[in-house]
Amino acid sequence: MTGAEVHPDGAGPATPYSPTEMMTVAAARALADGTVCFVGIGAPSLAANLARRTHAPDLVLVYESGTIGAKPSVPPLSIGDGELAETADTVVSVPEIFTYWLQAGRIDVGFLGAAQIDRFANLNSTVIGPYDRPQVRLPGAGGAPEIAAACRSVIVLIRQNLRTFVDRLDFRTSVGFGDGPGHRERLGLRGGGPQLVITDLGILRPDPATCELVLCQLHPGVQLDEVRARTGWDLAVADELTVSEPPSDAELAALRALQRREAKGSLTSD
């Protein structure tokens, strides 16, 4: 359904938007102003930059290239684009970003994507199929395992379908809640783990007791049956399911302005 335009529920001349735009806007809203956020490239970076353009001007963006407090005008194509360094409060080496800053627990929110997620919000970004004979060799771990381990909380941004929401990961690249309650503590992981999983269909949060993801919120126009059908396990659903506020005109305008300047972006201006 990605790409299909949705008209928000209710009357009024609100702007149509795509499920992907809803996902990005929901992710941006989850970042409180002043938060120190370790940003992965792609969708998380777009959402973080949207937050900075809307309700969170003092969001601190940290990229694994060592740029701390980056303030790009254009969403970067890579985590090391020149504008990140030029606009950063400071640029540190890669050994420093992973030790003094991430490992030491100085980051509030880690913002991650993945190819697969399971019910305990463990993530796979390594391979589809067997490790030694992969059907699809994905890029691999990068900074994700340590981001997932060390940040005070983690937000995961991922499209929801039977390829991504799987009963069993092909590879556990990054630990969410492992095998369930207490596993993070036994592994010595000091961060709080995933607190939010934002998809193109809705929002999931871990149950505090079981650590299993629970569907808490649907995006406008999405039916519960559709979410269940796009989940590879028996999905837990909150007693009181809320509905996301549709993207406002201001949010959509800011998002689309950012996307027009994105990527090839370095040569165009707007």
Place this chain on the structure above:
Amino acid sequence: MAALMSLAEAVADLVHDGDTVAMEGFTHLIPFAAGHEVIRQRRRDLTLVRLTPDLLYDQLIGMGCCAKLVFSWGGNPGVGSLHRFRDAVERGWPNPVTIEEHTHAGLTMRYVAGAQDLPFLPLRAYAGTDLVGRTANLATIRCPFTGEELAAVAALRPDVAIVHAQQADRRGNVQLWGISGVQKEAVLAARRSLVTVEEVVDRLEPRPGAVVLPSWVVSAVALAPGGAAPSYAAGYYERDNAFYEAWDAISRDRDRFAAWMAEHVLRAPATVGESTVGDGVARNGGEGR
């Protein structure tokens, strides 16, 4: 003391078949010109090391230079897969490539241990991931003071490190600035090192936050203006994002890839950015340390 020499001479001198070679650069200052010279000189059976193997390593793998890859993230940033890397790992083309796969933090600390000449370093990483048990040079260790269990990674000592910098002076002192990745650690961990530079200047002007590599820790310096393109060199040129996007289609097909390499790399020993320097500085040869 670093020898100033041509890129072709430096690669011939420093990079040998079967070597472990780290061509570092974290998005910025990726040593493309030097890597292309390695391809032209048909080096084989290399163990290639890098946190972020991107287009340059895709090219080296596709051209059959690589027997083993030690890495932590192998993709085309913001674009997608590295198709030559995937073809080698998934289908063994043009030759099988074995992998040793880390996290960024883990591979970084392998370099840091190497640079410090320690046998290993501890870190908080890998716990609970499927990398444990699959990744060589990774173990657990108990802290002798607190009893905490930590990951330990073995030191990495490449035979050669190759990095690109903005400037060197005529004595071979090197200065680079902007996003500096793990270049300093790679050079200090390696037995030999080659630095390609945008320009050779009479005197390096100190810059805040710059990495300076004194001449006596560098084996060779070669002039290679434009040598980081299509990545970028802060203060000199921008990242060619359009080429990173175009690479996806070029690299997807084996024949198209081979044709592109033949035209743009094999047949182009002295294109802009890879010209040799004839500034009369005699080679004083030998190893850097």
